[in-house]
Every structure is written in structure tokens, then in C-alpha cells.
Amino acid sequence: MKIAVDAMGGDNAPEQIVKGALEAVKKYSCEIILVGDESKIREVLREENDWEKFPLTIKHTTEIIEMGEHPADAVRNKKNSSVVVATKMVKDGECDAVLSAGSTGAAVAAAQLILKRIHGIGRPAIATPIPTPKGVTLLLDSGANVDSKPEHLVQSGIMGALYAEHVLGKKNPKVGLLNIGEEETKGNEQAKETYQIFKNMKTINFAGNAEGRDIPTGDFDVIVCDGFVGNVVLKFGEGLANTIFKLIKESIDNGGLAAKLGAMMLMPTLKDLAKRLDASEYGGAPLLGVNGYCIIAHGSSDSKSICSAIGVANGYIQSNVLGHIKSALEQEELLPKGKRD
Amino acid sequence: MKIAVDAMGGDNAPEQIVKGALEAVKKYSCEIILVGDESKIREVLREENDWEKFPLTIKHTTEIIEMGEHPADAVRNKKNSSVVVATKMVKDGECDAVLSAGSTGAAVAAAQLILKRIHGIGRPAIATPIPTPKGVTLLLDSGANVDSKPEHLVQSGIMGALYAEHVLGKKNPKVGLLNIGEEETKGNEQAKETYQIFKNMKTINFAGNAEGRDIPTGDFDVIVCDGFVGNVVLKFGEGLANTIFKLIKESIDNGGLAAKLGAMMLMPTLKDLAKRLDASEYGGAPLLGVNGYCIIAHGSSDSKSICSAIGVANGYIQSNVLGHIKSALEQEELLPKGKRD
Numbered sequence: 001m002k003i004a005v006d007a008m009g010g011d012n013a014p015e016q017i018v019k020g021a022l023e024a025v026k027k028y029s030c031e032i033i034l035v036g037d038e039s040k041i042r043e044v045l046r047e048e049n050d051w052e053k054f055p056l057t058i059k060h061t062t063e064i065i066e067m068g069e070h071p072a073d074a075v076r077n078k079k080n081s082s083v084v085v086a087t088k089m090v091k092d093g094e095c096d097a098v099l100s101a102g103s104t105g106a107a108v109a110a111a112q113l114i115l116k117r118i119h120g121i122g123r124p125a126i127a128t129p130i131p132t133p134k135g136v137t138l139l140l141d142s143g144a145n146v147d148s149k150p151e152h153l154v155q156s157g158i159m160g161a162l163y164a165e166h167v168l169g170k171k172n173p174k175v176g177l178l179n180i181g182e183e184e185t186k187g188n189e190q191a192k193e194t195y196q197i198f199k200n201m202k203t204i205n206f207a208g209n210a211e212g213r214d215i216p217t218g219d220f221d222v223i224v225c226d227g228f229v230g231n232v233v234l235k236f237g238e239g240l241a242n243t244i245f246k247l248i249k250e251s252i253d254n255g256g257l258a259a260k261l262g263a264m265m266l267m268p269t270l271k272d273l274a275k276r277l278d279a280s281e282y283g284g285a286p287l288l289g290v291n292g293y294c295i296i297a298h299g300s301s302d303s304k305s306i307c308s309a310i311g312v313a314n315g316y317i318q319s320n321v322l323g324h325i326k327s328a329l330e331q332e333e334l335l336p337k338g339k340r341d
Numbered sequence: 342m343k344i345a346v347d348a349m350g351g352d353n354a355p356e357q358i359v360k361g362a363l364e365a366v367k368k369y370s371c372e373i374i375l376v377g378d379e380s381k382i383r384e385v386l387r388e389e390n391d392w393e394k395f396p397l398t399i400k401h402t403t404e405i406i407e408m409g410e411h412p413a414d415a416v417r418n419k420k421n422s423s424v425v426v427a428t429k430m431v432k433d434g435e436c437d438a439v440l441s442a443g444s445t446g447a448a449v450a451a452a453q454l455i456l457k458r459i460h461g462i463g464r465p466a467i468a469t470p471i472p473t474p475k476g477v478t479l480l481l482d483s484g485a486n487v488d489s490k491p492e493h494l495v496q497s498g499i500m501g502a503l504y505a506e507h508v509l510g511k512k513n514p515k516v517g518l519l520n521i522g523e524e525e526t527k528g529n530e531q532a533k534e535t536y537q538i539f540k541n542m543k544t545i546n547f548a549g550n551a552e553g554r555d556i557p558t559g560d561f562d563v564i565v566c567d568g569f570v571g572n573v574v575l576k577f578g579e580g581l582a583n584t585i586f587k588l589i590k591e592s593i594d595n596g597g598l599a600a601k602l603g604a605m606m607l608m609p610t611l612k613d614l615a616k617r618l619d620a621s622e623y624g625g626a627p628l629l630g631v632n633g634y635c636i637i638a639h640g641s642s643d644s645k646s647i648c649s650a651i652g653v654a655n656g657y658i659q660s661n662v663l664g665h666i667k668s669a670l671e672q673e674e675l676l677p678k679g680k681r682d
Contacts, residue, residue, distance in 0.1 A: 068524060133588060143521060146529035180484060180572040183409060188487035188569045212576030216584040228529045229570055231521040233577055235553030240581055243557040247474060247614055255610040262610075265603025269596040273588055 001029065003313050004086035004095040007036030008064045009102020011300045017101060018044040020306025022051055027307060028314050031055035033095060035086040037062070061085045064102075067299075071105030075113055083107055087114045090292040097293035097313045099284060101301040107294065108144045108287060115292035118322070120329035123148055124289030125156040125227070126296055127163055128234055129282040129312075134218030136282065138164055139178075142230035144287060150193040153177070153224050154201070159288040159325050160222035161204045166319040167286075173221035176210030178229060184209070190226065203328065245274075283308025286316050288325070293317050342370065344654050345427035345436040348377030349405045350443020352641050358442060359385040361647025363392055368648060369655050372396035374436060376427040378403070402426045405443075408640075412446030416454055424448055428455045431633045438634035438654045440625060442642040448635065449485045449628060456633035459663070461670035464489055465630030466497040466568070467637055468504055469575055470623040470653075475559030477623065479505055480519075483571035485628060491534040494518070494565050495542070500629040500666055501563035502545045507660040508627075514562035517551030519570060525550070531567065544669065586615075624649025627657050629666070634658050 005021050007014045014034075018041055021032045034041050038060040045051050063081040065074040075084055083102055087110040089095040100107040108124065117124060125141035140160045141148065148156075157175050164173035177194055179187040184195050186209065198206040210223045215233065225233070252263040283305045284295040293316055297309040346362050348355045355375075359382055362373045375382050379401040386392050404422035406415040416425055424443055428451040430436040441448040449465065458465060466482035481501045482489065489497075498516050505514035518535055520528040525536050527550065539547040551564045556574065566574070593604040624646045625636040634657055638650040 070526070133584065133591075146521065178573060180487065180569055180576075185411070188567075191569070212573040212578075213580030213583075215577050216581045225573075226529075228521055228532070229573055232519060232553040232566075232570055233573060235521075236556050236574055236577065237553075237581055239554030240557045240578055241585065242554075243474065244582065244585055248611070251610045251614045252607070255607075258606040259610040262603040262606025262608075265599040266593070266596075266607060267603075269592045269600040269603075270589070273592045 001314060001317060002031045002033065002095045003310060004033045004035050004059070004089045004098045005306075005310070006082045006086045006098070006100035006102055006107075007034040007041050008061070008082040009100040009107070010297065012302060013101065014040050015044050016301060016303045017306055019048075020301070020303035021310065022048055022054065022056060023303055023307040024310035025054040025056050028311055030310065030314055031057075032310070033057050033059050033089065035059045035061055035089070036082040059085060059089070065106040067103050069103070069106070071103060071109035072113065074106055075109045083110050084114070087111060087294070090294070091115055096317045097295060099295040099297060099309055099313055101297035101299055101306065101309075104143055104296055104299075107296055111287055111290040111292065111294045115290045115294065118289055118291055118325060118329065121155050121159070121289040121325075123152040123155070124287050125152075125159060126230075126285050127160055127288050128230070128285040129168070130215065130237070131282065132216055132218030136168055137215065137218050137220055138168070138222045139215065139230055139234065140222070140224060140288065141227040142234050142285065143227045146226065146228040148190070148226045150190060150197055153190070153194045153226065154197045155289065157198060157204055157206070157222065157224045158328055160224060162324045162328060163286060163288060163321050164221045166321050166324055167315050168221075170221045172205050174207040174219075175204050175222045175224065176207050176214065176220035178215075178223050178225035179209035179211065181211065182209050194224075203331065282312065283310075284312040286312070286321075288321075291322070293322065342655060342658060343372045343374065343436045344651060345374050345376050345400070345430045345439045346647075346651070347423045347427045347439070347441035347443055347448070348375040348382050349402070349423040350441045350448070351638065353643060354442065355381050356385050357642060357644045358647050360389075361642070361644035362651065363389055363395065363397060364644055364648040365651035366395040366397050369652055371651065371655055372398075373651070374398050374400050374430065376400045376402055376430070377423040400426060400430070406447040408444050410444070410447070412444060412450035413454065415447055416450045424451050425455070428452055428635070431635070432456055437658050438636060440636040440638060440650055440654055442638035442640055442647065442650075445484055445637055445640075448637055452628055452631040452633065452635045456631040456635065459630055459632055459666060459670065462496050462500070462630040462666075464493040464496070465628050466493075466500060467571075467626050468501055468629050469571070469626040470509070471556065471578070472623065473557055473559030477509055478556065478559055478561055479509070479563045480556065480571055480575065481563070481565060481629065482568040483575050483626065484568045487567065487569040489531070489567045491531060491538055494531070494535040494567065495538045496630065498539060498545055498547070498563065498565045499669055501565060503665045503669060504627060504629060504662050505562045507662050507665055508656050509562075511562045513546050515548040515560075516545050516563045516565065517548050517555065517561035519556075519564050519566035520550035520552065522552065523550050535565075544672065623653065624651075625653040627653070627662075629662075632663070634663065
């Protein structure tokens with residue numbers, strides 16, 4: 001198992017990326033190629049005295065795609081950028097998977113342009129695992145595409161269900177369509193049309209519409225939505241959880257002695273809880289629908305998240321989800337005629 | 342100030358609605374007409390011995406619009422339903438405002454069909470106040486319409502800014518467009534087009550794109566989005582906050598003696614915080630863009646939320662926001678030509 005890690009992508013690159021990769025080669029049985037500016041990567045590794053004992057190597061690149069750049073243009077023009085080179089290594093069979101915490105748009109564009117889409121898939125989708133009290137719920141698409149057509153959402157549902165089954169180990173996963181009401185007549189045109197296609201499918205366990213309030217409960221295994229909605233929801237969730245915990249902390253700081261003492265006594269319990277809800281434990285989100293294993297990590301990833309994301313990549317490769325998606329799409333009856341592109 | 346309250350709408354109707362209305366006539370200087378099944382309303386009032394001392398009257402109706410019904414059809418067919426009769430009382434000048442916690446779709450349809458839209462407004466919008474550490478942020482549209490056009494979002498921005506200024510007392514309110522990135526090139530077609538119109542407007546303080554994570558911080562006074570996205574976001578926020586607090590409670594219950602004692606000592610502080618974040622303190626969301634004052638309350642409203650919502654209605658009526666919206670729309674340069682409907 002060989003994983004190409006974009007060492008230059010992310011708010012804390014290269015330091016946290018390199019450190020996370022080193023943690024991962026110690027933890028998982030995989031080989032990692034750090035792709036990026038060799039001197040900068042070596043500078044981080046200099047602090048780690050034992051790295052040469054592990055299967056960690058460096059592939060030097062000279063360019064970086066910045067956050068503000070137009071993704072497809074940047075991928076086309078910066079042939080020696082870390083994310084492009086790392087993605088090409090998967091295309092060329094040198095690596096089994098690519099992982100990036102850099103510009104999501106650039107990682108998606110690189111995967112689409114270099115690895116290409118799976119035949120039968122119109123748009124790839126980012127499947128983000130959301131921690132819930134009942135385990136993980138997969139939200140997709142969480143930002144690869146906007147203005148998706150109903151058939152793209154249906155394809156996301158198929159891919160999400162296969163990922164939930166083969167990687168997350170969920171039997172007959174419940175797939176929901178994110179909508180503004182339970183009834184099938186509810187929603188915008190996109191959601192209403194998508195509902196009608198899902199309803200008639202026998203290959204996935206379609207459980208109807210999921211409302212916003214159903215996302216954090218874990219009642220659905222997979223929730224399908226447009227990438228615009230998915231991205232807004234994920235970032236809102238992050239912001240809201242941060243705001244709540246920040247306010248709790250402020251309240252305690254401004255509270256009396258009893259509050260402070262109470263907080264101290266409660267701390268181990270709250271830390272356990274925070275760990276359960278910590279998205280960085282899940283690390284990476286697979287980009288489903290391209291011809292190769294590609295993992296998108298959060299821009300703010302620290303070494304722990306990167307290490308988890310590499311763990312995700314490992315499980316993803318071993319599951320052969322790509323093969324399952326391809327054979328599912330070959331079943332002629334899966335999508336209505338004229339709905340495949 | 343006379344307010345028509347739909348006594349039959351909402352999960353806890355008529356009991357909590359009637360009790361909330363009684364609290365409100367005691368608290369605010371307004372008159373309330375409870376619209377609904379007289380015998381059922383009287384049954385609730387029987388427990389309250391002093392209600393006849395207050396300006397609370399009953400308008401008997403025989404029909405109820407249920408949650409699952411098609412809103413516009415139900416409004417057309419059930420002429421004697423509580424929400425239709427209450428809305429007509431505003432149209433006929435018998436009341437200054439209507440308030441309903443019943444089917445949002447029905448309340449919006451009744452307002453559109455009976456009160457009609459303000460000239461220059463293509464779609465009305467529900468403006469939901471979201472509590473944040475820096476005060477309230479107004480999210481609109483939060484569910485009146487889906488598949489909105491850019492000009493509808495722009496109209497929402499204008500109305501939201503006027504409400505924020507004249508009702509919430511914010512000077513030169515910052516208006517943001519909900520999007521998946523900060524840059525103006527980001528987003529779906531709807532968001533990109535809307536950005537271009539907002540950018541060139543001089544009558545509102547457009548502060549650029551707001552991401553999901555900016556909703557709970559209070560950095561924007563008004564955040565504009567399509568009703569599909571707004572509804573999903575609001576329900577997700579409710580669900581997530583509930584899940585977090587439920588998990589904290591569970592952790593404490595399953596924790597040791599120290600955790601339980603700590604929680605007890607921390608409780609007053611946490612209760613203060615919960616009150617600050619409690620949406621029911623804000624109670625109702627105005628439906629902006631129709632020719633009359635209409636307040637949408639949450640379906641799960643209890644008497645406290647209903648009382649708060651009546652307080653919101655009071656402030657809303659006194660502010661003359663309708664007049665301000667009308668004169669803003671009369672400024673010819675406000676919207677690009679051909680963009681008014």
C-alpha cells in the first residue's frame with residue numbers, strides 16, 4: 001500500500017502534514033511518498049531522528065497551488081505542483097492513493113482531469129463522515145460540485161451506499177435525500193426529481209427524505225445533497241459546535257468559584273465526549289466517482305487528522321470500493337435510460 | 342395594536358398557543374384575537390381564572406389546515422380555517438398582524454394569496470433571528486421559497502437590512518450572501534449572479550459572501566440564502582445543538598460522582614448560557630414581502646415562544662418596516678432594469 005501525500009497543501013503545511021505522515025507510517029502498514037518542496041520537508045523531518053527507519057520517501061516538486069486560484073486552470077498550468085504530481089503518481093500506478101489537505105477545488109480538479117471519472121458517473125462527490133451518537137453518517141456531496149442534476153445526486157447515493165457498506169461496515173445502509181420536509185412532494189425541483197428516481201431503485205435502501213435535523217442524529221447512514229448545500233451545512237456545523245464550546249468556556253471563566261470547580265470535576269467526562277465528536281478522528285473524506293483513490297483532508301488538518309486521514313485511505317483502498325462502484329454502474333436497470341452520462 | 346393568533350396551528354395547539362397569548366396580553370399593550378375552535382379554546386381558558394380581565398377575544402372557525410396538506414390548495418379550499426380567517430382579518434383591517442405556528446407553507450400561502458406581495462417583490466421571505474454571541478443574525482429566506490432567482494435573493498437582502506435596522510436596531514447592517522467560499526467567483530450560478538447584483542448596490546451595506554461557519558458567529562447582521570438552504574441550515578442547527586446537549590447530559594449521567602457533582606455546580610452557569618442561545622426567546626420570524634404583518638412561529642412553540650413571538654409582532658408593527666420596504670423599492674436605481682417583477 002503506497003500513498004502519495006501532498007505535503008504542501010493545507011493551512012499547516014508542510015509541518016503538520018509531514019508529522020502526520022510520519023505518525024501514519026509508524027501506525028499503519030503502508031508506504032508514504034511526501035510530495036512537495038524537498039528542502040522544506042527535510043527541514044521538518046530534521047526534528048524527527050528516526051524517520052529514515054520507516055517507509056517514508058520524498059518526491060520533490062517546485063510549485064504550489066494556492067487557495068485563491070482557479071482550480072482547473074491551476075491544475076492545467078502548474079504541472080509541477082505537489083497535488084498534480086501526487087495525483088499523477090496514482091494515475092501511473094506508482095501509488096495506490098493520493099491525499100491532500102490543500103485547495104479542495106484543486107484536488108478535485110486534479111482527480112477529474114488526471115484520474116478521470118468512472119464511466120457512468122457524471123460528477124464525483126466528496127463523502128464526509130459526520131460523527132453522530134450512533135456512529136458515522138456520510139454526507140455527500142459536501143463540496144465537489146454545485147448545480148448538480150438529479151442523476152448526479154442519485155449516483156452519489158449509489159456510491160455513498162457502497163462506501164458505507166464496504167468501508168464503514170454498515171449492512172444495507174439507509175440512504176436519505178436531504179430535503180426541507182418528509183413528504184415526497186416537498187423541496188426544490190432538484191430534490192423532487194431526485195426523489196422520484198430514488199423511489200424506484202431496488203439496488204439501494206432509500207429511506208426517503210432526511211431533514212436538516214436528521215443529519216446529527218445518525219438515523220441515516222448516508223445523506224445525499226448538492227455540494228453547495230453540503231458545504232454550507234458542514235461549515236455551519238463546525239462553526240456552531242465551536243461557538244457552543246467557546247461560549248461554555250467563557251461562561252465558566254466568567255462564572256464563580258463553584259462554576260470553575262464544577263468544570264474541573266466535569267472535565268474528564270467532557271473530554272471523552274469531545275473525542276467522540278471530534279471530526280479529526282475521522283480525518284479524511286473520500287472523493288468518490290473518479291478512477292482512483294483520492295482522499296480530501298480538512299484545510300486546517302493537524303498531524304493527528306492527517307494520520308487519521310491516511311488510516312481512512314488505507315481502509316478505502318483495501319475495501320475495493322472502486323470495483324464495487326464500477327460493477328454497480330454496469331447493472332443496466334440501475335439508472336433510468338437517458339439518465340446516464 | 343390588535344394581533345390575530347392562529348390558535349389551532351402548531352404541535353402544541355391549542356393549549357400552548359392560548360396560554361402564550363394570555364401571557365402576552367398581560368405583558369404587552371396589545372389586544373389579541375384567538376382564531377380557532379371556540380369550544381377548544383374555552384376549554385384551555387377555563388383553567389385560567391383571570392383571562393376575561395384582559396383584551397383577549399375569540400373568533401370561532403371550523404376548519405384546520407393540517408401539516409401534510411398542499412398549502413395553496415388548502416388555503417383556497419378551507420375558507421373557514423383558522424389561518425385563513427386570521428390572515429383575512431389583517432387584510433380587512435380588523436387586525437394589525439397575524440401569527441401562526443401551524444404549517445409554514447399554509448401561513449405563507451395565505452399571506453401571499455390574501456395579503457398579496459408588495460409591489461416590486463417577487464417572493465416573500467421568512468427572516469429567522471438566530472441568537473449569536475454578538476446578538477441576533479437574521480437568516481433569510483429560511484423556508485418560504487425554493488428555487489429562488491438572484492433578484493429574489495437581492496430583494497431578501499433589502500428587506501432583511503431594513504428589518505435589521507428598524508426592528509433590531511442595527512445601524513447600517515452588514516448583509517452577507519451565504520456561499521461556499523469568500524471569493525466572488527465561488528458558488529453556484531444563483532449565488533454568483535446574486536453577488537454581482539449586490540456588489541453594485543449602494544443602498545445596502547453588502548459585506549460579501551458569508552460561509553456556513555459565519556452564521557453562528559454574529560459577524561454578519563443579515564445573511565441571505567435560498568429558502569431550501571436556509572431551511573436545511575436552521576433545522577440542522579436545531580438538531581446539532583440538541584444532540585450536543587443530549588450527549589453532554591448522557592456523559593454526565595454515565596460519569597462518576599465527580600462528574601455529577603461538577604455538573605451540579607456548573608448548572609447555573611450552563612442555564613444562563615442556554616437562555617442566551619434559546620431560540621424561543623426570539624419566538625417568531627417575520628414573513629417579509631407581503632402587504633401586511635405576518636409572523637411565523639416554530640411548529641413546536643410552547644406558551645413562552647408564542648408570547649415572545651407576539652412581542653416580536655409588536656415591535657415589527659411599530660417599526661413601520663412595511664412602509665420602509667415600499668419606499669426602498671420605489672427607488673428606481675435599486676434593482677437593475679428587467680430585474681423587477
